[in-house]
Structures are given as C-alpha cells and as structure tokens.
Amino acid sequence: MTVPGWPRIGVDIGGTKIAAARVERDGTVTDRRVRATPATSGAARVLASVLDLVRELAPGTTFVGIGAPGTVDVRTGIVRSATDLLPGWAGTAIATGVRAATGLPALVDNDVNVAALGELRRGAAAGHAAILYVSVGTGVGGALALDGRVVRGARGTAGEVGHLSVAGPTSTRRCACGRIGHVEAVASGPAIEAAYRGDSGVPGPDLREIARRAAAGEARAREVIGHAAAVLGRTLAGLVCALDPDLLVMGGGVTGIGEAFIGPLTEALRGEVLPPLRELPVRTASLGLDAPLIGAALLPEDLAFSLHSNESERT
The missing domain is CATH 3.30.420.40 (ATPase, nucleotide binding domain)
Structure with a gap:
C-alpha cells in the first residue's frame, strides 16, 4: 500500500471500551473519543461501534490503524482467533468494514502489537x-x-x-x-x-x-x-x-x-x-493509553517492508 500522510486515525478495541483518536506524525494524540464496548451484543455490534467512531474522525484524515484483541491476519485485517473476551469475535473482517464505511485505507493488528509499536517509535523503547x-x-x-x-x-x-x-x-x-x-x-x-x-x-x-x-x-x-x-x-x-x-x-x-x-x-x-x-x-x-493509538497509526511504516517482501515472494 502507498504510505499515507497525516493526520491518521488510531483505534484501540478493548473488552470494556473502544478508544479512537486523531494522531499526528510526531505522536500527538488529539480528539480522543471513547465508548463502551458492547461485548455481549456480538461481533457485528462491536464493529458497528468502531465504524461509528471512525466516521466521526474521518474528515481530513488519511488512514485508519486498528489494534484488536485476538490473533489478527495483518494482510486481510481479519481476526483469525480470539478468546471469549469478545464472544464471536473470530472471523470479523475489521479492515474491510472500515474501508467500506469510510473509503480510507485501513490496517489491523493485535492490540498488544500496536501498543508495543507505539512504545518502540515514540515511547519507552525509542x-x-x-x-x-x-x-x-x-x-x-x-x-x-x-x-x-x-x-x-x-x-x-x-x-x-x-x-x-x-x-x-x-x-x-x-x-x-x-x-x-x-x-x-x-x-x-x-x-x-x-x-x-x-x-x-x-x-x-x-x-x-x-x-x-x-x-x-x-x-x-x-x-x-x-x-x-x-x-x-x-x-x-x-x-x-x-x-x-x-x-x-x-x-x-x-x-x-x-x-x-x-x-x-x-x-x-x-x-x-x-x-x-x-x-x-x-x-x-511511558505512553499509557496513547500507546495503542499511536502504534496503530504507525502500522503502514512498520508493515510496509514485510508486506512488500511477502508479496514479492509470491510473484
């Protein structure tokens, strides 16, 4: 994918809350939105809540990065497996839903991976x-x-x-x-x-x-x-x-x-x-609640090499 500009949207899906915000190139987080995760209402309702937040933040942004619980296929943005933290979460096509709702490019990764990426680029592990x-x-x-x-x-x-x-x-x-x-x-x-x-x-x-x-x-x-x-x-x-x-x-x-x-x-x-x-x-x-939002926004840079390399191997 072409590396998008800034600002971007970072999303952190948790078992109790969903957070989303605009993220600037330097890691500044603005316009944070938080709502309760409708965990017991099923995966479709959780995804709908994510899409509502992303639509609110979408004007003027270039990309949506999402951290989600479970094992995530970063190529497709689909949750491959998950625990009962979010019932029915496995199989959810998060990236496809975001692209269809906003027209923005989107990448999805495991929530801990994106928090680690935030700390690696802008936090304690920089x-x-x-x-x-x-x-x-x-x-x-x-x-x-x-x-x-x-x-x-x-x-x-x-x-x-x-x-x-x-x-x-x-x-x-x-x-x-x-x-x-x-x-x-x-x-x-x-x-x-x-x-x-x-x-x-x-x-x-x-x-x-x-x-x-x-x-x-x-x-x-x-x-x-x-x-x-x-x-x-x-x-x-x-x-x-x-x-x-x-x-x-x-x-x-x-x-x-x-x-x-x-x-x-x-x-x-x-x-x-x-x-x-x-x-x-x-x-x-050191980044606290901002770590997964910043890391999610930085996914294009982190994934560009691996996605390109694996694609080349198949051709």
Whole structure:
C-alpha cells in the first residue's frame, strides 16, 4: 500500500471500551473519543461501534490503524482467533468494514502489537532495535520487535507470552484460552484479585484497592502481588535467554502498581537468566493509553517492508 500522510486515525478495541483518536506524525494524540464496548451484543455490534467512531474522525484524515484483541491476519485485517473476551469475535473482517464505511485505507493488528509499536517509535523503547514488550492487565500479552520492527510470526502469534507454561505448582484458575498452568492465570489482574480473595467465596477488593493496601504496607497485599510478579519474572526469563533483547518493557494496568510489582518481577527474572542478561534494562511503558493509538497509526511504516517482501515472494 502507498504510505499515507497525516493526520491518521488510531483505534484501540478493548473488552470494556473502544478508544479512537486523531494522531499526528510526531505522536500527538488529539480528539480522543471513547465508548463502551458492547461485548455481549456480538461481533457485528462491536464493529458497528468502531465504524461509528471512525466516521466521526474521518474528515481530513488519511488512514485508519486498528489494534484488536485476538490473533489478527495483518494482510486481510481479519481476526483469525480470539478468546471469549469478545464472544464471536473470530472471523470479523475489521479492515474491510472500515474501508467500506469510510473509503480510507485501513490496517489491523493485535492490540498488544500496536501498543508495543507505539512504545518502540515514540515511547519507552525509542532508539532500541530489539525489545520484548509485556502487557499485564485483564490478561497477559506480549510482543516482540527485532531490527526495529514488530515480529508477528508465521501465524500472527509471536510474543503471546500469556500462554507460556509456569514451572512448579500453580493456581487452578483457568487461562482465557481455557487451559490451566499458563502465566496469565497467575499474573493477570483478575488472577491477583482471585489469589487475594483465596477460597473464602466472599467477594474481595479489586486490583486498585489491593495495590492501595500494598502501598500502605499490608503484608497480605504485598505478598500476593509479589508472588504474581515473581512467577511472571521467572517465566519470562527463559524467553529472554532465547531472544536476548536490548530491553524489556512492561505495560498494562497491573504494572501501574509500581515497585511492588516491578521489583519482584525484575529480581526473579535476573535470578534465572544467564549472566550476560542480568543487567537487562526493565522499563515501564511511558505512553499509557496513547500507546495503542499511536502504534496503530504507525502500522503502514512498520508493515510496509514485510508486506512488500511477502508479496514479492509470491510473484
């Protein structure tokens, strides 16, 4: 595709909200629009909400980039597979819908990939060529960049760290994919809430309250958060050894807890990796909610080489 000009539209589709905004070349985000995701109403209604936001922002823009949950075929803009976060989401032709509704070119990628791209180009990872980006929130997701570009893999699943198996005893809580023993079922926000609640069966505090209690010095809260962080750190250690990145960037709502989470994670990671990797920098993502919007807007530059190269191989 011809690389479009600016401003562009960036869209971030989440399980609870959909955000869209105009994005300028320097990463400035303006005219942000947010609406609740009609997750229980089906994929068609979710897509309709996306199209409503894009139409509002379309005048004067040149391109629409979208970050979406699930495994995405970046060539077609179709969701190849998804968890039950958005029921019926697999098979949704997002890019085709946007093009038909607006006449603008559109590209779609996994939501964590676009957040990583935003941090790589305009945020905490700017200037680095090889990064591992890990997002810890409702789930655990990841993305990998090599030579300054996001790597998607043969089937679009590169970087899916949430489905790495945890060594040793783990919670019996199921991962969003339905299996037991994955790191997402131990280190995600809902997993931390469940661990704090224990087996009481009584509704417990949410993650924000648990983090507040940890900051106030409550031993139980610090223990639960620290355990989740340490399990994630040990799990990531093998991947770090295999990939040898320049930088590990931690994003997502859970990392907003701060040192009570990042500290135990870093300590556990460095205790497991090979000696040359013990000084690997670990940074917290810097763009916040703007990361996926900026990254989505930058998809044409990131995908131009890989799309062109693969097309050439078929001809």
